[in-house]
Amino acid sequence: MRWLLLKDLQILRRSPFLVGLLLAYATAIPILIGLALSGDQAKPAVAILNEVPRSQYKIALGGNSVNVAKYSSRLYSAVDPIRVKTRSEAFDKVRSGEAVAALIVPQDFTTKLSTGVEQPTVEVVYNAESPLKRAAVESLIKARLADANLALSHKFVEIGAGYLDALLKGGTVDVGGTRLDVLGLRNARGIVQAAIASSPRDSPLRGPLAQVERFAAQATLGLAFSNGALRSVSSPIAVRQTTLQGDRQSLSGYLVAVAVTTSLMFVGLLLAAGLLALEREENTFARLVRGLVSRTGLLVEKAGLTALCCVPVGLLMLVVVSLVAGALDWGRFGAWLVGLVLGGLAFAAFGVAVGGVAREVRAASLLAFLVALPVAFLALVPSGAVSPALYDVISAISAVFPFKAALQAMDWGLNDAEPGFAGPAAHIAVLVVAYLALARVAIRRFA
């Protein structure tokens, strides 16, 4: 076994193109992931045409000065803004693809806003060259406008609440630029109570005054709840998140786990399948199994060597991702290794089964690609994305292949994610035994 291992390593060493590809794979992919995670490329470029004169950025609402620019900055922070000066320039940016969309804020925007009655309108221009892009841009712009709307409505509610507070407690309010002193319901009620107390018992005014006092009491009580009610109107639905399954791990950590698992899949699958099929292609299989090494021993050697190769390749990927994006917890280094070994073993065993079935290196490579991609896609389908019955079928298919279990093991190794270590490890152990058994049957056709 030792000599076979050394021989395969020697063959790998003499295949610089293959080793170069493995190393390039292990470094290029994580650099791309790292750049995607650390850069601001996620922000789409949006052309912004702001026709509002600078002097009208601030509007007066209920005696408050509101700087609209503060709210528009929320929108701009979520995109990569390209300032333009004319509508045609905005259209050109979208047409050329430099910007995914253009946002045009009209000249009368703040004037209409300041009336508190008229609704200002912003214009969004985008290229609908593909349904995917259109959906993404629409979703982005709507979400960002909703944010800005919400922030403004909070401000309006705050101003409205100020009015109500003045009505309740009394004070000074600004109406259309005129400052008014408001007595307030509580003060009015006090005055009415005093008037009732000072009037003779048989005064005909006592009845009406008592009615006014009761109204003031009821109105005071009602207005005391008005602030809370207004806040509810501005944000009618509050969200409290409860996670039933899985945990609240970061998206970037999960993406790294997916990327590393996908890379392990290709490296493990292609290497193991190729190494086994090569023994047949070089006609050495028949020579080896006539007493020099057992068939099972040969399979274990191929799977073991492949898993060993997967570990440094995966580790290199993780180190590069960590250096570029810094998204990983080095305190879990030991768990990284365990995840890599489990993933490597799972794909290596799958690879020897593929190599045993395909029997030729080229056919094995092709089969590995044809099988690997759908298996990975299936394993990534989340529950709820398809009907429950179809999801059950997908889950059953995924369970037969190693991607899902390897991803769970890797996700645990990197992010301490659910379902933890034991489940995926047991799943992989079963798959490894099953795939080796399948390969053992398949290589009966080798000789």
Added chain:
Amino acid sequence: MALTSERPAPGLGASGLTKRYGEREALRDVTFEAAVGEVVAIIGPNGAGKTTLLSMLAGSLDPSAGEVRRPPGGLGWVPQQAAIYSKLSVAENLRLFARLEKVDDPGATVGRMLDLTGLGERADDEAGTLSGGNQQRLNIAIGLLRAPDVLLLDEPSSSLDPRQRDRLWAFISALAGGGTTVVFSTHNVAEAERYADRVLVLADGELLFSGGPAELERTVGGDPRDFEAAFVGFLSAHGH
């Protein structure tokens, strides 16, 4: 059909060897023995079962029925197509198989095989860069690493030029002279007549004849100097 030669001290024996692939029988109830130092040729048309028989004798293919009796001193196997690692050098191939065969002194054995095959000058060249003939020499050398009691060769001269073929047969004859039993398959019936002590005629997985080349000629009759014609006539007489 089972034919047994009456020779003492068999170097190799096969009894009732059968190989089935589903419904198809690639080899049917083949029994024979080869004595120490005997050179046995297996001849027959394409698809007769020659490679299947040799693979089962070598142990690289399990029989569906029957058994093989191998000598205690081991068995060397030279498959039809060179079974070598093209990315390893000539010496590395020899060293690897010497270690796997658990040869006592792999270094010395490799040196001896390089001398024997005349590949000493190409020892460090990758096997994949060798000509077909040289690859076959390396292939044979690997089969001889253990200095086996029995050497099995599947069409050993098919990719060799006449000069290399002469050297190969001189070498094999010398091995047989030293007591090594040699069993080889060939399409070249002249080669079988010239170098074999005995021929086994296989057709459609069945052993039709076991005996000396002259015996086969006598069985068929006709021109005793034309072994090939006798062989073809024999097959025709048996419906092949």
